[in-house]
Amino acid sequence: MNEFANDISHYPCFINGQFVEAEHGQTISVEFPGDNVTFATVPACSTSQAMEALDAAERSQPAWQALPPIERAGYLCKIADGLREQRDHFARLLVLEQGKTLAEALGEVDDTIRYMTYSAEAARRIAGEIFPADAPNEQLLIHRVPHGVTVGLCAFNYPLALIGRKIGPALVTGNTMVLKPHDLTPVTACEFAKLIDASGLPAGVLSIVTGTTGEVGIPLVEDPRTRLITMTGSIAAGQAIYASAAKNMTVLSLELGGKAPFIVLEDANVDKAVEAAVVARFANCGQVCICNESVLVHEKIAGEFTEKLIKRVAEIKVGDPMKNIGMGPSTSPAGLQRVNDTVEKTVAEGARLACGGRRPDGAEFENGNWMEPTVLVDATADMTAFQQEIFGPVLPIAKISGFEEALAISNARNDGLSAYLWTQDYNRMMHAIQSLQTGTIFINKGICGYIQGYHNGHKLSGLGGEDGIHGIEGYLQKRTVYMAWDC
Template identity: 65%
Template sequence: MVKTYKCFIGGQWVEAAGRDWIEVENPATGEVFARVPDCGTEDAARAVEAAETARASWALLPPVERADYLYRICDGLRRERDHFAKLLVLEQGKTLDEAGFEVDDTIRYMSYAAEAARRIQGEILPADAPGEQLFIFRVPYGVTLGICAYNYPLALIGRKLGPALVAGNVMILKPHEATPITGSEFCRIVEEAGLPPGVVNLVTGTGAALGTALVENPLTRMISVTGSIRAGQAIARSAAKNLAALSLELGGNAPFIVLKDADIDAAVEAAVVARFANAGQVCICNESVLVEESVADEFTEKLLERAASVKLGDPMRNEGVGPVTTHASVERIDALVKASIAQGAELAFGGERGSGSFAKGHWYEPTVLLNAEASMKTVADEIFGPVLPIVRIGGYEEALSIANSRPDGLSAYLWTRDSSIFMDAVKRLETGTIFLNKGIVGYVNGFHNGHKLSGLGGEDGTHGLEGYMQKRTVYMAY
């Protein structure tokens, strides 16, 4: 049975003005299980108007009162943890265990934001003249827009909405068209938590028309985006029309650098876990391994043995790696792998779409490529799928050159016991996050940001909260 959802605008559940619909597929089977409104410019205008109506009164609430609403949303997510986990499996394809962790992460993001209600700080500075005082206040932007990618449909909402609301903003959520169901169900929790109408709104849709209408509306003052570099560049161009503030968390191509003195066993485990988590659809995943020649044979042998245990499986039963989320992703991944093999890479295993019981849906086998080179498509481009190419390097300087020559810079992994290389990498590795002898992780009190084409601004921690506030300076004579 196909379930029909609606948009959430001004506290009301509404259809798109044009009465058009988007079908939502289960990536494991390719079957349509739900449909959502395909909104357009009129719906975007309604959402912005509803947010603007709620803006002033929400901003005047004390931050601790705004935080209380976030805690209520977290309570609702806890009560329905299993329900939301199964929704994530159904629409995104991650395993049930990974989906449960995503629900937990969403609660952590929003709880952390709520706890920051008493840590919103201004500044009191001395004036240059007697009988005067200088203040700098942090104030909300007003109407904000949260545009979410498909790899973490719920966590990205919590990551954006929590700090936006506690800072005094209102927000319009725009989920990816492939994964809108979790967002719609999330707004049901928002409704049950009793938030004032218009503080949180959700519109669903495809195409540039909806996104452009939301971004270019003069009432939209801040835009937070998680998505591809191409999408971020397009949004930045549109946002320039009204000089709206931007936080862009965009794509990356993280190298996993293994030097000759690394803990090989630990590095192998970290490389496999990071690459195949969520079917490789994590922006800070290791996209390629750069391993020093003197330990390359040992590392490769152990990695192949460990990675061979990673199989496709029913994500609802935690039986193995699930599907990638969209058919377009399968097409792109397959094209990258074929291009690299044509360039001379050796296929160790995988390299095929799903077959047999995995013939339907959006499946791609866990894949390892040997004898890859930095110029090959699977190394040079972001794969965003379960494919790991291995490149042999001469040493640290070559790895640094390969990493820094890329136009993006979201994350990188470095495995070595040499503390001088640690410190050199901190200064010279051009990326927003560095994992030193550490596997993939993300803490709510860290800061998730990219350098170069991987974005502007960032999310999480005190710096992420800061991104949802602008400064107001007051010169006072008394």
């Protein structure tokens, strides 16, 4: 299935405006999830190389900050233009390293362009404030200034979009950044460095360093020169970064995991809810942080909803993601094993496997991280599939007696990234807005993410957030000025 199985390419990383190899010549192999055959390698950089990237970021930051924001925005526009010109190329790389379908990969490239252009457009909207002083011939000003050197840590599920999501607001506000892609999916990041180089971005403003968490990630997080860390990943990873950054009081923006409930009440439009539930679960093989992680459906319509959902899930075609089928493979063997373990435990606890739950038939599926779209019925909220984030193509369904029960189940969790609610009752919509303890609520709406919105979590699902004016604001700190004149 991997057309590049016999053509292993190597992608250098990018430090201080130069394409470089690992100090000791070591590499990281990158596999196509469809067959787990290596198709590329990237440098396994050393700690000293990560420090070199920080050195460059620190040296270049004052001059970068001194540029007018609109000039900084110009570089982002050049990078976005380059990505637009190579849209198909980057989409194919995304398919190869992450496993998403080609259509999803093309959408990710487009999202990356939007993230960067939105940030560029914000260059003329970076605003301060003026307040009246308490004494004559004085002025009280609040300026917004960059933090300085920042570090971006990316997750594997959107290896390109997360780059745009982080570098856009960081750079336009005058910060410099050292970016570390995920070990599983570093190829598009290294290829993206060519666009950085072609844009003429000053050396050191943005470096991309590939390597392990121990050699690269932890040193970047713990270094006192790092003034802000933006990370997308699991709750456990976020907690580790929180602890490591404590000594230096480093500012954190952590978008972490969640367990989005998909609540369907008795007055919902069942057909629309079914379609939204399927898309929000099986997009990107279920590897989306705001995916539908579990269905809580009212007992009065549970039979109709479940029957229609299972029928719809059966229509999802699994296969070669380059052929734009419905669902590709999971990204890693370890991730797939965790998903399989979740299914086995939940069935042992009393749930019933309604469809899926196994590797698809066929020679093309003998290797790789394949799993049929899976639905678990007769589940309850205390079962493993409801308690643990699945991050895979498995959907558990449980019956509820009403909205209050769904609210209690959802709010009992210690995370709170997103939630879905399907109802025609405006009172319950408003009740949900006031009461659901999540950063995002989709009401009669499928999974989406508008660039002008705000993507953040409550409770253990994170600190800070990304996108929109509030995402830009997160890369700025306030400086208060008490100014007197005529003295």
